[in-house]
Amino acid sequence: MKRTDGGLISTSFRTIGDVAVIRPRSLDDAVAALMQHQVPPAILAGGTDMVARFNEGFNPRRVLALADVGELSAIEDDGEVLRIGALVTHARGSQSDTVRRAVPSFASAWARIANVRVRFTATIGGNVMARRTRYEMPVLLAALGAQIRVRDGNASRLWNVQSYLQREGAPRELLTHVEIPLADLCAFDYERGMRPIITQALAVRRSGKGLQLRVALGTEAMAPYVLEGTCDDLTGDIEALAARLFEGLPSGVCDHLTSNAYLRDVGRTLLGRQLTRLARGGL
Amino acid sequence: MAVSDLIDDRLDGDETPALRFVLNGVEHTETVPARMSLWELLHDRLTLQGTKLACSRGVCGSCSVLIDGVPQASCSTFAFSIDGRHVDTIEGIAAAAHPLCEAFAARSAFQCGYCTSGMIVIAKALLDREPHPTRQTVIEWLSSNVCRCTGYAMIIEAVLAAAERGADG
Numbered sequence: 001m002k003r004t005d006g007g008l009i010s011t012s013f014r015t016i017g018d019v020a021v022i023r024p025r026s027l028d029d030a031v032a033a034l035m036q037h038q039v040p041p042a043i044l045a046g047g048t049d050m051v052a053r054f055n056e057g058f059n060p061r062r063v064l065a066l067a068d069v070g071e072l073s074a075i076e077d078d079g080e081v082l083r084i085g086a087l088v089t090h091a092r093g094s095q096s097d098t099v100r101r102a103v104p105s106f107a108s109a110w111a112r113i114a115n116v117r118v119r120f121t122a123t124i125g126g127n128v129m130a131r132r133t134r135y136e137m138p139v140l141l142a143a144l145g146a147q148i149r150v151r152d153g154n155a156s157r158l159w160n161v162q163s164y165l166q167r168e169g170a171p172r173e174l175l176t177h178v179e180i181p182l183a184d185l186c187a188f189d190y191e192r193g194m195r196p197i198i199t200q201a202l203a204v205r206r207s208g209k210g211l212q213l214r215v216a217l218g219t220e221a222m223a224p225y226v227l228e229g230t231c232d233d234l235t236g237d238i239e240a241l242a243a244r245l246f247e248g249l250p251s252g253v254c255d256h257l258t259s260n261a262y263l264r265d266v267g268r269t270l271l272g273r274q275l276t277r278l279a280r281g282g283l
Numbered sequence: 284m285a286v287s288d289l290i291d292d293r294l295d296g297d298e299t300p301a302l303r304f305v306l307n308g309v310e311h312t313e314t315v316p317a318r319m320s321l322w323e324l325l326h327d328r329l330t331l332q333g334t335k336l337a338c339s340r341g342v343c344g345s346c347s348v349l350i351d352g353v354p355q356a357s358c359s360t361f362a363f364s365i366d367g368r369h370v371d372t373i374e375g376i377a378a379a380a381h382p383l384c385e386a387f388a389a390r391s392a393f394q395c396g397y398c399t400s401g402m403i404v405i406a407k408a409l410l411d412r413e414p415h416p417t418r419q420t421v422i423e424w425l426s427s428n429v430c431r432c433t434g435y436a437m438i439i440e441a442v443l444a445a446a447e448r449g450a451d452g
Contacts, residue, residue, distance in 0.1 A: 013339065013358060019318040020296030021363055041296070044361070048341050051359040055340050062296050063317065067364060117344055117405060117427035120353045121360075 016054055020062045027071040031151045031174055033064055040172045045087055045126040048118055072125070072176060077102045082180040086125025090114060093124055102182055109140055109190035109201070125175045131165050133255075134196060138165055139218035141178060142226050143201035144188065149177040165223045184212075187283050189274040196220040197257060198266050202274045204283065211283075213245065213275075217267050221255035234279035242271035300363040306331075307375030315362045322346050322357035324365075325372060333373035333400045337429075344428030347401040348372050354408040354427070373400035376407055382445040383407055392441035394432035401428050406442045414449055416442075 022041055024030040034040055041062035044050055050058070066072060072087040075098045082102045084093060093099055094111035113136050114122055127137040128148060141148075142161040150157050152173040159167075184205040192199045198219050205212045210232040216224040229245040246268040254260040301314045306329070315324055325331045325348065334357055337345040341359030348357045349371040377384050383403050386392070393399045402425065409416055409424040416424070421442045430438065 013318075013320040014323065016318055018298060018316065020298050021300060021317040021361070022296040023363075036295075047359055047361065047364070048356075052340050063361070065361070065364065115427040116409075116424045117347065117354045117356065118341070121355055 013051060013054055016059050017061075019060055021065055022062060023065045023068055025068045027069055027151065027174075027176065030064060030066060030069050031153065034172060034174055035153055037062065040170070043129065043174065045123040045129075046089060046121040047126075048122045049126050049130040049132070075099060077182070080181070080183055082182055084124055084178045084180070086123060086129075086175045086177060088124050090119035090122055090124070090127075091116075094119070103144070103180065103185065103188055105188040105190070106140060106144065106180070109188070109192075110137075112190075112192065113137060124178055128161070128164070128178065129175050131167075133165075133218070133223050134220050136192070136195075136199060136218070139199050139216045139224045140190060140201045141180070142216035142218075142224035143203040143214050144180050144185070145203065145214060146178055146180045148175060149179055150175050162224060162226060186211075187278045187281070189277055191270045191274055194266060194270070198263065198270070200267060200270045200274070202271065202278075204278065215245065215267075215271060217249075217263065219255045219263070220257055222253070222258075225249070225253050234275055234283055238275045238279065239268075239272045242268040242275060245271060297363075300366065302363060302366045304365045304367065305369045307371055307378065313362075317361070317363055319362040320358055321348070321355075321360040321362045321365060321370075324362040325357060325370075331372050331374050333377070335397055335400055337397065342429070343398070343401075344405060345398050345401040347404040347428065349404060349408060352408065352411060354405045371404075371407075373403060376403060381407060382448045383410070383442065386441040386445035386448065387438075390437050390441040390444060392434065392437040394430075394434045398428060398430045398432075402430070402438055406445070409442070410446055410449060415446055418443060421446075 022033045024033055039061060041064040042060035044063045044065045066087060072085040074085045075088055075096050076083045077098050090110060090113050094107050100107040124137060127135050138161050146161055147158045148161060148164045150173040184207060186206045187204040189202045201216045203214045210230055213229045215227045218224045227245055227248050231241055246264050249264050251260055254263055298317050299314050300317055303312050322336055325334050334348055335345045336358055337343045339358050341356040344356060346357045347354050350365060351368050383406050387403060405424055405428055421439050425438060
């Protein structure tokens with residue numbers, strides 16, 4: 001049993017204190033509400049993570065409910081960047097024609113996150129903003145080199161996924177979009193057969209020098225770690241290529257469930273499978 | 284707690300939102316505390332006690348209801364979020380004599396029965412979208428909910444039987 005502010009029993013919806021709800025109808029109003037108070041309101045998107053936080057003792061004074069902020073629900077592809085609004089749910093995003101056209105294998109991977117019921121409610125913004133290592137979306141986005149766009153007052157800033165996840169505290173800002181660069185992206189693969197111990201996403205981009213590989217390795221308790229490498233093509237020894245790339249995993253990288261040697265072994269094995277799949281798919 | 288937190292106690296949001304919504308086909312108006320969950324509104328205030336609370340964190344699905352046809356855990360939903368929306372609970376589904384209810388009874392698709400209303404709710408959401416789901420699709424959808432008695436086999440059979448009966452008209 002977990003000791004929390006509520007006593008010996010974990011807190012829940014039934015034990016949180018009085019809350020005021022702020023329901024903005026525009027992004028500007030939402031950001032203004034966020035900046036207005038000494039203690040920033042808790043941001044409510046799909047709500048699935050916030051309720052989990054209630055059980056961990058979170059007791060918000062105000063809730064900023066974003067459901068009516070239409071600007072955060074758009075999905076756009078301008079040919080260079082796939083821009084996904086923070087309020088896009090897993091169900092809608094993974095079934096979106098725009099996402100499926102832009103990166104079909106990312107849409108397929110997205111469709112496997114959580115379960116059917118949660119996918120209808122949970123959002124991409126909430127998944128990232130929660131900054132929980134066990135959530136899968138940051139692993140996918142880290143491999144894709146995605147950036148997180150936030151509004152901070154009138155300013156708009158971009159963070160790469162790993163930097164965003166590693167920030168301390170709760171910055172007073174609103175995650176508005178996730179931006180996935182599409183230039184030269186020619187393949188994506190996600191391997192979650194070993195979840196929750198390890199999941200691994202791979203994005204491949206074509207450049208003048210051949211193929212650029214970007215692997216994001218995630219575990220239950222470790223933020224995604226990114227490894228990068230290059231190769232001419234996938235006709236050579238794929239296992240050797242995978243092993244070479246994982247030689248770049250620093251010795252300190254692991255979590256309390258794994259050792260560095262284990263991550264190295266499993267990671268390169270999974271990468272070998274992923275590269276083989278892509279090679280068989282004609283990459 | 285910082286001094287700045289103490290002086291910022293002015294609540295300028297809405298503490299008691301007034302809601303209009305359609306519950307099981309009937310229009311309702313309620314004023315609720317902003318902190319109230321949808322489960323509390325349904326179960327405690329409106330005495331619709333077929334919606335069962337178990338995990339209180341959106342994991343088990345026993346408190347599932349349909350909001351605009353979408354299955355959601357009522358324990359993890361603020362009551363204020365149903366303003367302007369249609370909510371259907373197990374009571375509404377049963378009152379409509381949905382084939383799922385008869386199929387669950389005919390196949391004894393429950394042991395303790397605590398998860399049953401949530402299972403029927405999510406199964407209805409599935410059949411509303413896919414009247415003829417494959418067994419694999421049924422399994423995928425039902426995996427959103429937990430049956431602690433592990434009575435899944437008969438629940439899956441019941442959903443497939445209800446789909447078949449629906450197909451027969």
